[in-house]
Amino acid sequence: MMYTIIDVETTGRSNQITEISIFKYDGRQIVDEFTTLVNPQTEIPDYITALTGIDNGMVANAPTFSEVAQAILDITQDTIFVAHNVNFDYNVIRNEFKAIDTDFRRKKLCTVRLSRKLLPGYRSYSLGKLCKELNINITDRHRAKGDAEATVVLFEILLQQDDADTVFSDFMKKSSKEATLPSHLPTAVFNAIPNAAGVYYFKDKKGKIIYIGKAKDLKKRVLSHFYSKTKKALEMCRETKDIDFELSGSELIALLMEDAAIKHHYPKFNQVAKRQTKQYGIFSFEDRNGILHLAYNTIKGAPNAIQVFQSIRECRAFLESICLHYNLCPKYCHLQEGVTQCSHYSIKTCKGVCKGEETATDYNARVAVAIDAIKTTAESKVIKEQGRTLNEEAFVLIKNGTYLGYGFIDKDETIHSEDALESFLIQQKDNLDIQKILRGFL
Numbered sequence: 001m002m003y004t005i006i007d008v009e010t011t012g013r014s015n016q017i018t019e020i021s022i023f024k025y026d027g028r029q030i031v032d033e034f035t036t037l038v039n040p041q042t043e044i045p046d047y048i049t050a051l052t053g054i055d056n057g058m059v060a061n062a063p064t065f066s067e068v069a070q071a072i073l074d075i076t077q078d079t080i081f082v083a084h085n086v087n088f089d090y091n092v093i094r095n096e097f098k099a100i101d102t103d104f105r106r107k108k109l110c111t112v113r114l115s116r117k118l119l120p121g122y123r124s125y126s127l128g129k130l131c132k133e134l135n136i137n138i139t140d141r142h143r144a145k146g147d148a149e150a151t152v153v154l155f156e157i158l159l160q161q162d163d164a165d166t167v168f169s170d171f172m173k174k175s176s177k178e179a180t181l182p183s184h185l186p187t188a189v190f191n192a193i194p195n196a197a198g199v200y201y202f203k204d205k206k207g208k209i210i211y212i213g214k215a216k217d218l219k220k221r222v223l224s225h226f227y228s229k230t231k232k233a234l235e236m237c238r239e240t241k242d243i244d245f246e247l248s249g250s251e252l253i254a255l256l257m258e259d260a261a262i263k264h265h266y267p268k269f270n271q272v273a274k275r276q277t278k279q280y281g282i283f284s285f286e287d288r289n290g291i292l293h294l295a296y297n298t299i300k301g302a303p304n305a306i307q308v309f310q311s312i313r314e315c316r317a318f319l320e321s322i323c324l325h326y327n328l329c330p331k332y333c334h335l336q337e338g339v340t341q342c343s344h345y346s347i348k349t350c351k352g353v354c355k356g357e358e359t360a361t362d363y364n365a366r367v368a369v370a371i372d373a374i375k376t377t378a379e380s381k382v383i384k385e386q387g388r389t390l391n392e393e394a395f396v397l398i399k400n401g402t403y404l405g406y407g408f409i410d411k412d413e414t415i416h417s418e419d420a421l422e423s424f425l426i427q428q429k430d431n432l433d434i435q436k437i438l439r440g441f442l
Contacts, residue, residue, distance in 0.1 A: 002026055004079040005075055007148035008089050012048045015092050015231065016040035018059055019052075020068070021144035022075050023152050025082075027159065030152065034075050037062035037146045041355050052142045067098045076106055080172075084127045084151050085183040086110035087226075091234055109171060111154055112183035117171075118161040125184065127151065175251075180226045182237040189243055196247055197390075199257045202269070203242040211236055211269040214258035216251050238267045249394045250385040253406050255437050256396065277431045280315050280434055281305025284371060290360045291353065292367040294319060295334040306374050310432055323347050326370040328361070329354050375401075382421065383441070387411075396438075397421065403430040403438060 001022065009019040017038045024032035034314055037054070037215070039062045049055045072093070073236035083089035086108045097104035114124050115302060129149060131138050136153045138145030140269055158164060193200070195217050202211040202225075214219030227234055248254035264269050281302030285293050296315035299305060309315045316335065323333045323344075330336045331354045341354045353363040383396040391411050397404045399418075405428035407421070415421050428434075 001078045003082050003155070004106075005082045005148055005152050006076075006078045006089055006093075007083060007091055007144045007151060008052060008143050009142070010048075010092055011040050011042060012045050013134065013231075014040075014042060015095065015234075016042055017065055017092060017096055018044060018048075018054045019144040020072070020093075021148040022072065024075055024079065025152060025155065032075060034071055036068055038068060039064050039119050044145055059069075065336055066100045069097065069102060073104070079106065081106040081108040082111060082151070082155060083108075084111045084147070084154070085238070086112075087180075087235070088181065088238055093309065107172065109168070110183050110398060111151055113181070114158050114167065115154070115185075116186065117167050118158050118164060127154075130154065168247050180223070182226065182240045183379070184241045185243065187197065189221070190219075193222055193243065194247070195219045197249060197251055197254050198245050198247040199254055199261060201244040202236065202240045202267075203244065203259070203341075204239045205241045207242065209261075209265045209267050210239055211266065211267050212261045214248070214251070214254035214256055217435075218245055232269065247388040249388040249392065249408070252383070252385055252396065252437075252441050253394055256403075256406055256428065256434065259431075259433050259437065263429075263431070278310075280309050280312055282307040282309070282315060282318065282374070283339070284367070288362070291332055292360075292364045293324065293334065294328070294367065294370070306371060306433065308432060310436060322370050322374070325348060326366050326373075327351055328366060328370065332363075332367075351376075381442075382418075395421065395424075396439065397425055403428065403434050410435055 003022045003026075005025055007021050008017050010017055013246050018040050019035075021035040022033065023030050030399060036039050037059050039059045041064060044054060044056050044059070079365035081090055086311065087110070090106070092152050094104045115122075115125050115130060115169060119130075119134075122130060125132065127150060128138065128141060130136075131150050131154065134154065134157060136150050136157075138146055138150040159168075161167075164241050197216050198218050199212060200218055201209050204210050216394065226237055246257060248257055264431055280296055281326075282294060282296050282301045283302040283305050286293065287293060296309075296312065296319065298301065299308060307318065309318065312375050319333045319335060323330055327349045329342050329350040330344040330347050331339055335342060335347070336342055344348050344350075351358045351363070353360065381398040383398070384393040385396065387393045387408055392408050393411055394406060396406045404422075405425050407424040407426050409415065409424050413424075
């Protein structure tokens, strides 16, 4: 078996390679080496220079990645790619090859995960701390050659362990998740995640939640993050040291749980979900001619909003459906502005109030019916959902149009009133995102 033990230094967030070191190892000794600085063709941030000592001047006359690509392909050909936190180094190199339209695929082994299995009991499996515990000398820490040389020594120690043959064989199987899981995530943590609906929490080494997601199948969804090659996914997985989860029983309650959790914890990798959206409201007013209008505006400019939406497009779509259903005028529903008479492209059911062919009294009566119907949809509802177990049911409670929360009840319980139901309620805050989730469901 031939291995290439590899370490790369990069520009940080943009992950362009600034240095690469590769040691070809036959299981007994080093048989070849390739080490070089690489010109990333972009600026190296000061904090990276402080960490590695590699600055812009050092790489100015170094070869670009495309100029060393063939040498990397040659030395790694028919070898197993080995690195400490292998997914990082492997994906950085693979992305560099992708940028020059070259496919790079190698079998891989992670010395972090191998160390956890073959050398259990250490508090940290970072390269620096593990080498200190094992008395492995690292020269030029955070330089590619120094770290790669230390990884070679660590790899030799791993090969000498009693169960090495079995563990290495298991890790190399295609069915093994060992090369896919984040290096610092214990396999037992992933194995404990069920194939059920719920919410999952990615945590960093300090136990801080860095990402929250929901899924109908928790294990399948969590695993999909580890296959993703986007920079965000790679960075997130690199920081993930633990995963927690909560069962929901159904996708709807998982959505509600996810929204509440994101707004409570504000995880760093949930930027889109955290972003505050502008609110728009549907409201009514009477003009000087005594005609009732239905209109939309930002929530601040919509006094006593009848219905709230997240976009102007949603407001217009809602008004079009109301206008069509109740034979209202597109002009007085503010679907057409600056016209004396309505001439909407699809709504032809106006009875002529804009032309003086219908009285304001008759028209206003239909507007009032429409407003009542809108308000009636904001009534109390109990949505029954599947529970987390076969002996449990779940519910979502909406009271006078306001979302109050969700709850779980044993099927043996008998509920005769709303008050009895509320004793099982897990109270939650209502918000625009929740209303959108519930509208889509209902």
